[in-house]
Amino acid sequence: MNTLAALFRTVGAPLSIETIALDAPKPTELTVRVAAVGLCRTDLHVMRGERRVAMSPMVLGHEAAGVVESVGPAVQGIAPGDHVVLTFIPGCGVCRWCAKGLHHLCAEGPRITQGPQLDGTCRRKDAHGKDVGAFCMIGGFAERTVVDQASAIVVDKDIPLDLAALVACGVPAGVGAARHRAKVKAGDSVLVVGCGGDGMNVVQGARLCGATTIIAADINPDKLDLARDFGATHCVDSRGDVLTRDVLHLTEGIGVNHAFVCIDPATTLLPAFRATQKAGNVVVTAITPDTVKSIDVPPLELFATQKAIMGAVYGFMSPRLQIPELLRLYRSGDLKLRELITKTYSLSDINQGYEDLEAGKNLRGVVTFD
Template sequence: MTAAVLYELGLPQPFAASTPFRIEEIELEGPGEGEVLVEVRAAGLCHSDLSTVMGLSSRPLPAVGGHEGAGIVREVGAGVQHIRPGDHVVMTVASGCGHCPHCDEARPVLCDNVEIGRASGSLANGNRRLSAQGRPVYHYSGVSSFAQYAVTMAGSLIVIDPAVPLDVAAIFGCAVITGAGAVFNAANLRAGQNVAVIGLGGVGLNSVMAARIAGANEIIGIDLNADKFPLAMELGCTRTHQAMDAGLVEAVLDLTHGGVDAVFEVSGNAKAVLTAEAITRRGGTVICVGVGAANALYQYPHNKLVTGEKVLKGSVLGSGMPQHEIPRYIDFYRRGKMPVDRLRSTTMGFDAMNLALDRLEKGEMFRQVLLPHDV
């Protein structure tokens, strides 16, 4: 099959010239026990993919990229009960093994075995199904959706209605559950509260849509790129501000009479975290969704955190259970309450993968979706 394989991290920009993704023919074994073979029909390009390419986090290489996708089940391994050939599925890394302590606590996004597999480039059961001319090729987050086919654990798949376009369904695997879940789960947002979202990309705009569904009063969108503001306003923002505006903090504090109840910091930028703390009211919460470099240290004013009883917390992949939440979010989409299709900036073939990284780094696109069989 054809796949986008990452061999080296930290190559120089532009990526269209340094080509971190090599488009190659590789081998894929069929599914073993508890595994499923999926014909990948669409895969979203995420900022997490860009961070890996830039060397901000390490992965075993070479690896087939991609952790967000959708496709059609073609074969199931022994012991798979709830998935059948022909099913349409969303592919997500926000799965769990079902028996580690975190899964027992209904927190599959923190699954120990999934994390071990992510770090070792294998599936959660330790198996690897990818190779090239007899040499091992590693899985990326147990999904590897930048390929025409993928073998994943059954728990990484959520069966959906075939009526949902797969190039839209793919976005639910990471962008939607991460952005919306941060609002519904990590913040437990209540109607009438005020919020801010820092970073209006694919994930941040899902936070905006979720905040509107939750009944937020003010939804303040903040980004470096003002070109994103018209869509952000259409999707739910009541105000927008440029991140480098010298009067940003004062404007938000004045508008909300002391600060917002929750800030969703999606960029992972250290300065943005400081801004998030500054615009949060006493007793409010900063939800850190974006990630920076793996070894980066962030600063915050500790005295204000203590005396103002502010909360600084992380949220990974929406802090929820994708098996329950993705169907819920798809229902929102089908009812017009969460128009996720508005975030699909463009579709592309393998030939545009490296150029797409440049577009993403420049903030020119919300979600670019690979169609692996359009070759």
């Protein structure tokens, strides 16, 4: 079958809207009619060449939800008509990490920038007959996609699919970082540097955990205004020394219990580290461009202050457990999802959506399909 898709072809160029051929699903795969896909910054890093992928053309898009159209004969627990959220790390189910329920650490994870499906072959071809990859084994910037069952989680049909898409990446990344990585406790103080798709969800994750001081930091005053709606108690400028000074001022000179680095770790990690109190946590949720090989943190300072610097992918919890849990929190009114969407776009307007993200206009832009 043919499907319209937004292809990454060349670093620095806009996505190319093309009709591509999509093969039928293999035995463990399913065809999904994509209903909504979020415009996450990670795809922008690919377009800019800051996050290298192994092949082109490639269909980007990894924050997607849709409706299952057909399933291969070996697919278990997923049927045509089911609503699914697609996960940007597949849970193979058999590696040592998946066996422990830690699907966010799946051994197949490092392959998500390669392009082929989980079985190593491609399901897509362009008009010239060339293989087309799928970013994160999803390729969500398309009307239809074929994914392995390891990349799909069935969700309840009463959840609007544009909101379901959000819990594929940004929401679990942020909320989970607070709940499952830092394990924020009631009464704790938190700093969130960068209030975009991840950071705004760290803010609401910290609120869910009962943090009483939630300091939002950004260079964009509009994002800071919005952060108050999501639970921020204080707002500060996120630039360097000013950030550290202002956060220390707000925390009786000792710093926060937990700092979250949600944008550009190359410039924000050290100021955030210095705004964190002794024995506190510094959690990195953001991607650093491949070209940045190291970030300076004085080793003696790390030793003496006894702080922990840690990474968090997918909110440090299996998406298989976390996604249904987040949707329950949405249903109970404890988690904001609709408020995260700034604007929706058609697939043909996707490049405008990324221009708006770069201009700081969007918390989350979402491509929706009729």
